[in-house]
Amino acid sequence: MTLPLLVFSDLDGTLLDHHSYDWSPAKPALDRVRALGGGVVLASSKTGAEIAVLRDEMGLADWPAIVENGAGLLEPGDSPDAGGDYGKLRETLDALPMALRGYFRGFGDMSATEIADVTGLPDDAARRAGARAFSEPGLWSGDAEARAAFCDMLEKQGVTARMGGRFLTLSYGRTKADAMAELVARFAPRHTIALGDAPNDVEMLEAADQGILIPNPDAPDIGPLIGEATGAIRRAPEPGPVGWNLALGQAIDDLKISSGGPADG
Structure with a gap:
């Protein structure tokens, strides 16, 4: 049977409130996707150790998750373990x-x-955030010119x-x-x-049938995107999980997504 819908969602500032990390306002839309027989793939800069906990809480353990900004996948049933290219990445940085x-x-x-101080996470979650396998998020304190030079040297x-919303994240691409x-x-x-x-x-928004940009007053402003002119990308009416819930529900309505048949009417 054809999967009717696959949703890909960022976490911080998107499905999770930027300050409280609460996702409960998005539960109606999450339940609706589940009722349609669709799936939700969490896609975040977070580590596998962080996402595994959230994935279980949200009832999404049957779906893979995209971890550390796409550097790795956490498959259903997998135990997140440190490893990957993180050691090599740190050597290059240093x-x-x-x-x-x-x-x-x-x-x-x-x-x-x-980490708890800069993220607002509780101590146990901060420890999971530090269990890097593929990438290194961090805070940049220099000016734009220095950052460009920093990024250029790393790119070589x-x-x-x-x-991202608050961190500059390094990875192998x-x-x-x-x-x-x-x-x-x-x-x-x-x-x-x-x-x-x-x-x-x-x-990720540009690659989807429907991309939804969630407003985040605490993050850098994102100017007009190409897909907005055609409606392929739209902006949610509210930030965080409240906007997530409203915009996803509207997108499901507009795309006429149902659980049956190859055509949606």
């Missing part, structure tokens, strides 16, 4: 000239208490730097959109919807 390296304070430079070493394409090829859904709030979500 080899940069201190004049640039000093502006970037990554999670690997912070204690769990410091095969490392990309992408700005695989994006949320890359991981999304892999899962779309695997599941062949009839429709895809993607939701996100930050620059590192734009490629």
